[in-house]
Amino acid sequence: MKGYLQIHDPLKPKGSVVGIDLGTTNSLVAAVIDGKARCLPADEGDGLLLPSVVHYADNGSVVVGKYAAQLLPQFPHDTIKSVKRFMGKSLGDVETKKLGAYQFATGKGVVRFQVKGGQPVTPIEVSGEILRQLKRKAESYFAGKVEQAVITVPAYFDDAQRQATRDAGRLAGLEVLRLLNEPTAAALAYGLDKGVQGVYAVYDLGGGTFDISILELIDGVFQVKSVGGDSALGGDDFDRAIVQKLMTARGISEPTPQQVASMLQLAQGAKERLTDSETTTLDFEGTPFPVSRADFNEWISSLLAKTGASVRRAIKDAGLTVEQVKGVVLVGGSTRVPAVRSYVAELFGKPALADIDPDQVVALGAAIQADLLTNEARKDEVLLLDVIPLSLGLETMGGVAEKLIPRNSAIPIAQAQVFTTFQDGQTGMDIHVVQGERELVADNRSLARFRLAGIPPMAAGMGRVQVIFRVDADGILSVAAKEETTGLEQKITVKPSHGLTDEEIEQMLLDSIDHAEDDMQRRMLAEQRVEAERLLMDGAKQLKENGDLLSADERKSFEQQLTRLAQITRTETDHEALKAAITEVDGLARPFVERIMDRAIGKAAVGHRMEDF
Amino acid sequence: MTHFDLFNLAPSVDLDVAALETQHRKLAMEWHPDRAGSDHHARRLAAEKSAALNDAIKVLKDPVRRAFYVLELKGVKLDSDQSAARVKMPMDFLEEIMEQREALDAVKATRKLDVAHVMAVKIRDARDKTLEQAQRALRRDDVPAATTALGRVRYYTRFLEEVDAFEEELLS
Numbered sequence: 001m002k003g004y005l006q007i008h009d010p011l012k013p014k015g016s017v018v019g020i021d022l023g024t025t026n027s028l029v030a031a032v033i034d035g036k037a038r039c040l041p042a043d044e045g046d047g048l049l050l051p052s053v054v055h056y057a058d059n060g061s062v063v064v065g066k067y068a069a070q071l072l073p074q075f076p077h078d079t080i081k082s083v084k085r086f087m088g089k090s091l092g093d094v095e096t097k098k099l100g101a102y103q104f105a106t107g108k109g110v111v112r113f114q115v116k117g118g119q120p121v122t123p124i125e126v127s128g129e130i131l132r133q134l135k136r137k138a139e140s141y142f143a144g145k146v147e148q149a150v151i152t153v154p155a156y157f158d159d160a161q162r163q164a165t166r167d168a169g170r171l172a173g174l175e176v177l178r179l180l181n182e183p184t185a186a187a188l189a190y191g192l193d194k195g196v197q198g199v200y201a202v203y204d205l206g207g208g209t210f211d212i213s214i215l216e217l218i219d220g221v222f223q224v225k226s227v228g229g230d231s232a233l234g235g236d237d238f239d240r241a242i243v244q245k246l247m248t249a250r251g252i253s254e255p256t257p258q259q260v261a262s263m264l265q266l267a268q269g270a271k272e273r274l275t276d277s278e279t280t281t282l283d284f285e286g287t288p289f290p291v292s293r294a295d296f297n298e299w300i301s302s303l304l305a306k307t308g309a310s311v312r313r314a315i316k317d318a319g320l321t322v323e324q325v326k327g328v329v330l331v332g333g334s335t336r337v338p339a340v341r342s343y344v345a346e347l348f349g350k351p352a353l354a355d356i357d358p359d360q361v362v363a364l365g366a367a368i369q370a371d372l373l374t375n376e377a378r379k380d381e382v383l384l385l386d387v388i389p390l391s392l393g394l395e396t397m398g399g400v401a402e403k404l405i406p407r408n409s410a411i412p413i414a415q416a417q418v419f420t421t422f423q424d425g426q427t428g429m430d431i432h433v434v435q436g437e438r439e440l441v442a443d444n445r446s447l448a449r450f451r452l453a454g455i456p457p458m459a460a461g462m463g464r465v466q467v468i469f470r471v472d473a474d475g476i477l478s479v480a481a482k483e484e485t486t487g488l489e490q491k492i493t494v495k496p497s498h499g500l501t502d503e504e505i506e507q508m509l510l511d512s513i514d515h516a517e518d519d520m521q522r523r524m525l526a527e528q529r530v531e532a533e534r535l536l537m538d539g540a541k542q543l544k545e546n547g548d549l550l551s552a553d554e555r556k557s558f559e560q561q562l563t564r565l566a567q568i569t570r571t572e573t574d575h576e577a578l579k580a581a582i583t584e585v586d587g588l589a590r591p592f593v594e595r596i597m598d599r600a601i602g603k604a605a606v607g608h609r610m611e612d613f
Numbered sequence: 614m615t616h617f618d619l620f621n622l623a624p625s626v627d628l629d630v631a632a633l634e635t636q637h638r639k640l641a642m643e644w645h646p647d648r649a650g651s652d653h654h655a656r657r658l659a660a661e662k663s664a665a666l667n668d669a670i671k672v673l674k675d676p677v678r679r680a681f682y683v684l685e686l687k688g689v690k691l692d693s694d695q696s697a698a699r700v701k702m703p704m705d706f707l708e709e710i711m712e713q714r715e716a717l718d719a720v721k722a723t724r725k726l727d728v729a730h731v732m733a734v735k736i737r738d739a740r741d742k743t744l745e746q747a748q749r750a751l752r753r754d755d756v757p758a759a760t761t762a763l764g765r766v767r768y769y770t771r772f773l774e775e776v777d778a779f780e781e782e783l784l785s
Contacts, residue, residue, distance in 0.1 A: 218638065219635075219638055220642070221638045221641065221642065223638075313781060316780075372647075373647060379648060380642070383641060383642050383645055383647065383648075384647075385641055385645075409667070409671070410667040410670070410671070411667070412646065412660045412663050412664045412667070413664050413667050413668065414661070414664040414665075414668075415668075437781070470660075470664070472646075472660060473645075473646050473647065473660070
């Protein structure tokens with residue numbers, strides 16, 4: 001409510017647009033100000049990095065950022081960290097279990113965290129809280145509304161993960177101008193800052209995701225040639241590698257959630273210290289555990305090798321060789337680890353570029369894209385041509401996935417394919433949309449199922465159904481199916497089975513608006529209570545000092561009024577009713593107040609006279 | 614409208630790819646939905662045009678796809694299994710390719726990527742030579758000869774895709 005009292009500066013742009021890096025570990029918000037992108041304060045105390053940690057308290061209040069991170073060891077169930085790893089996932093999906101000490105609500109579909117203070121929350125809502133905090137901080141920076149944003153996602157995010165991110169933006173009250181791939185954002189920040197041309201690789205190792213993109217920059221067009229990566233590999237895994245060794249060393253096989261949280265925190269600290277020193281020690285439960293950089297490098301070497309495989313594949317997909325890559329850009333806090341830098345340098349045969357802060361570069365790129373999309377003057381400067389990260393296809397006979405749009409196709413894109421009926425008199429066709437590279441449907445990600453019904457009965461092979469896939473500039477898919485003889489058509493925007501339905505999103509938005517009203521009610525009630533308390537105090541004071549101005553009856557009546565108001569103040573929850581009571585007492589006190597005023601004037605006059613002498 | 618029309622080009626197997634890419638960037642700048650402002654209809658139209666452009670560049674940039682497309686414009690569509698099945702391939706060719714596929718399966722079982730690579734080099738060489746035959750046939754408008762040659766290219770391409778898939782499997 002800070003902005004409430006701030007005066008709008010007409011020189012500052014109204015309705016500013018921002019770029020948001022919604023990261024696994026940290027989130028940032030940036031904007032282009034006076035033609036230059038810069039990160040804005042994001043956390044309490046005005047740090048630029050907002051730890052992506054959300055704490056749910058007993059009373060239903062929500063804490064985001066470093067304060068939430070401080071609450072993590074104490075409340076491991078109610079404090080959600082690395083929520084990005086759960087985006088677009090179902091409970092059955094993941095390694096969900098290994099990701100923390102959370103308690104999940106049972107049920108199908110989207111993952112729900114069981115936290116204190118109310119209903120179970122989905123990753124979309126948790127991410128929404130992070131976005132809301134960033135929006136709030138940006139609004140207080142600009143002293144004005146922020147309603148539009150470009151939000152970055154790992155290039156490797158699938159359709160479900162992208163939709164979840166866009167929904168989180170909606171929940172936070174942001175119009176998502178574009179979901180921008182993180183490496184593309186980083187390239188944009190470098191490209192515009194340094195004026196580079198040619199083929200570049202962006203190696204992005206964050207807390208929980210690894211992305212590799214191969215881009216070509218020519219004549220103001222940023223063309224993504226290929227992307228790859230692993231949506232469940234990042235610096236958090238380095239921490240976990242340390243924890244594993246620590247547990248083995250201590251013979252811990254079944255740690256408590258508190259132990260896990262505390263070990264992970266210690267491991268993260270040790271990892272960071274090893275960037276500058278050769279050895280370090282972490283102190284767990286009073287006993288030191290020494291770790292050398294050489295040990296650490298060895299523990300993470302298999303993780304690095306996994307990134308190398310993705311890099312080779314992406315270069316191959318781009319139709320290039322490693323020698324043709326002119327430079328490598330490092331993104332993500334985990335690229336500070338010396339072993340990562342030397343691994344990348346070896347992989348590409350050249351040292352990597354890191355002159356823009358790897359923590360900020362994605363947010364800065366997002367801010368530039370937001371500016372490019374909304375600033376009429378910059379419209380013709382740059383164009384981003386992005387690709388779809390994973391192949392999109394349909395289930396065909398025998399559970400085989402038929403690809404309609406292969407991975408690394410430039411977007412937007414549309415592709416149609418005709419399927420024929422396979423049974424005499426068949427009146428419906430099941431359409432099962434899948435995403436992934438594997439042969440069998442079961443090995444890929446199921447995005448949606450729907451049924452085209454109402455096909456007129458005809459001989460097998462005569463019914464022809466055309467299925468059209470359209471992928472928009474955000475990389476989000478919609479599917480239409482059309483029976484060709486009747487023109488019968490059905491369209492759906494693919495809503496992943498592990499996402500939230502539009503209805504659920506609407507409900508959450510309504511709830512948050514309801515909450516906003518509750519909050520407003522509470523604030524107004526609090527204000528009226530303060531008002532009432534002031535009146536009661538004044539009344540008591542005046543009775544004491546000027547009570548002689550009232551008759552016994554008047555005094556008794558006034559005292560009764562004050563007692564009544566005191567009671568209402570304690571019990572009334574409707575601010576309107578309280579306000580009415582205050583006005584009433586105020587009115588009744590009026591004759592008394594007038595007499596007091598008269599006396600005061602008299603006193604003042606007397607005083608004057610005395611002073612004059 | 615054909616892919617060639619989009620770029621204002623006459624259908625041909627011979628294209629200056631660098632010039633094509635320059636023109637693609639120019640058109641992409643012009644047609645991208647980001648340039649269409651906020652009007653819903655204009656954005657939709659831009660998305661459709663961009664999608665058509667993306668499809669066109671993908672086909673035209675690649676000499677193999679381009680040759681198939683030129684043949685398609687001449688009335689022979691080889692891109693689906695049904696239509697391709699109508700093209701009669703010589704028995705000795707089919708036997709040869711079958712042997713190669715069996716050899717590849719054996720190599721896959723032993724997980725020897727370098728051996729698969731050696732096989733791929735040979736096949737790619739054969740594919741490129743056959744593609745040249747197809748291109749020559751298309752230049753002189755000899756549709757039957759082009760069809761036979763591209764029919765073979767199809768089998769070679771399938772083989773190379775299988776090697777790629779094998780490599781990917783080993784990488785991941």
